[in-house]
Amino acid sequence: MSGSSPSDGENSPHPRPGLQGPAGEDAEPEEDKVCAVCGDRATGYHFHVMTCEGCKGFFRRSINKGVHFTCPFSRSCPITKAKRRQCQACRLQKCLDVGMRKDMIMSEEALQRRRALRGQRRLAQEQPEGLTAEQQELIDILITAHQRNFDSSFSQFTHYWPAVRLYVPGSRPQSPSQPGSPTAWPPQPDCLDEDVLPDVFSMLPHIADISTFMIQQIISFAKDIPAFRSLPIDDQISLLKGTTLEICQIQFNTVFNIETNAWECGQHCYTIQDGALAGFQQIYLEPLLKFHISLRKLGLHEAEYVLLQAMLLFSPDHASSAQRDFIDQFQEKVALTLKSYIDHRHPLPEGRFLYAKLLLLVTELHTLKVENTRQILHIQDLSSMTPLLSEIIS
Structure with missing residues (x-):
């Protein structure tokens, strides 16, 4: 079947172009x-x-x-x-x-x-016009920095500390040698009897390791951004201290499985229960899970994730007075690029209010960071296990 031409189309409301002369003398009445x-x-x-x-x-x-x-x-x-x-x-x-x-x-x-x-x-x-050359260049820089430093498969992550599992007997008889005292059973998670229940599952060492791993990646990501490298070292440290925990959550969201509510980090898989077993309280964990579900549902592209990370990183609130204007202007450029990208790549109705929803989630993230810092300081063993995390929250 052959298609119709613009002039011969089945719904063409006007006669063929070119029938009128320059002065209209050949136009049909x-x-x-x-x-x-x-x-x-x-x-x-x-x-x-x-x-x-x-x-x-x-x-x-x-x-x-x-x-x-x-x-x-x-x-x-x-x-x-x-x-x-x-x-x-x-x-x-x-x-x-x-x-x-x-x-x-x-x-x-x-x-x-x-x-x-x-x-x-x-x-x-x-829709508005597409991205400018400057905006596209910014996205390319951020994506390159992200891909060079974020190990999404966590293949380079080494779990240095063994998880500790302690079990107490239920209806199991007590040891004759120690009547009335709890018994520590060897860790055999694959062959536990039904009457043996987990009493303590220490995730602290594992949380310490993966926190250090993520912080190191974020530092490398920041240093691959020319605008960040141009800042004095004191401002670099201030920006990282102020925003690393928030950027961690943005990166973790890229591996969050919304169907299982689990963070799939290569061979390791974490749930909100693991955070509870490490000592974090529900006042932090429940809003954290809600945040990751909400952010994942937005269906962000890789470019939007890295722009969001950069927008958090370049926060004038954490800069010295000498660099505040530069950082504020750069953050504004990142934010405008993010808005333009959303408008250009998420057509209506999908993209309606997407930018506004992101800003609301960023506000939630700030609140989560405050509670996260408070609880890390409360869990003394966690900050002592990872000096880098201790320095970030200091």
């Missing part, structure tokens, strides 16, 4: 645009012939349905505006005789695709 089939007022070229809307629709329906019409008379019925409905067989034959082409009729599926494409083009015209 409006009253001369009559349907070649029935003589009614024509609306444009449809299936290669100037026709009215009625004959256009009749021809399309007749061909698409494959109906065989029969003339009850002599197959020479007059087809006029008033009599065109009296004999469908002669009207269809008249359509063919004047040159209307079957091969230019689009199927319903093709029509739906074309309507959808027109809708997308209309939405694209309503």
Whole structure:
């Protein structure tokens, strides 16, 4: 099936371009645009012939349905505006005789695709212009820094500390040598009896290791950004101290599985229960889980994740007075790039309010960081296990 050209399309509302001369002397008078089939007022070229809307629709329906019409008379019925409905067989034959082409009729599926494409083009015209060259360059720098330093498979992560599992007996008999005292069973998680319940599962050493691993990656990510490297070392340290814990959560969200509510870090998998077993309280863990679910549901692209990390990193609240203006301007540039990217890459209705939702989640993240810091300081063993984490929260 051949498609229709812009001038010969089935829905073209105007006659072919080029019929008018420079001064309009060759233009057809409006009253001369009559349907070649029935003589009614024509609306444009449809299936290669100037026709009215009625004959256009009749021809399309007749061909698409494959109906065989029969003339009850002599197959020479007059087809006029008033009599065109009296004999469908002669009207269809008249359509063919004047040159209307079957091969230019689009199927319903093709029509739906074309309507959808027109809708997308209309939405694209309503959207702001695409990213500027400067904005695209910023995204490229951030993505390169992220990919060079974030090990999404956690293949380089080494769990140095063994997890400690202590078990107490339920209905299991007490040891004869120590009547009335709890018994520490060897860690055999794959073959525990049903009456043996976990009493303590120390995740602190593991949390210490992965915290250090993530902080090291974020420091490397920041140092790969030219604007960050240009800052005095004291400001670099201040920015990292102020935002590393928040950036950790953004990076962890990229490996969060919304179906299982688990963080899948390569061979390691963590749930909110692991945080509780490490000593974190529900006042922090429940909002943390809600935050990750909400952020993951937004379906962010890699570019949006790295822009969000950079927007957090370049916070003027954590800068010296000498560098505050520069950092504020850079954060504004990152934020505008993020907004432009969302507007350009998330068409309506998907992208509606996406930027506003992100800003609300950033506010939640600030609150989570305050509670996270408080609880880390409360869990003395955690900060003592990782000097780098202790320095970040100091």
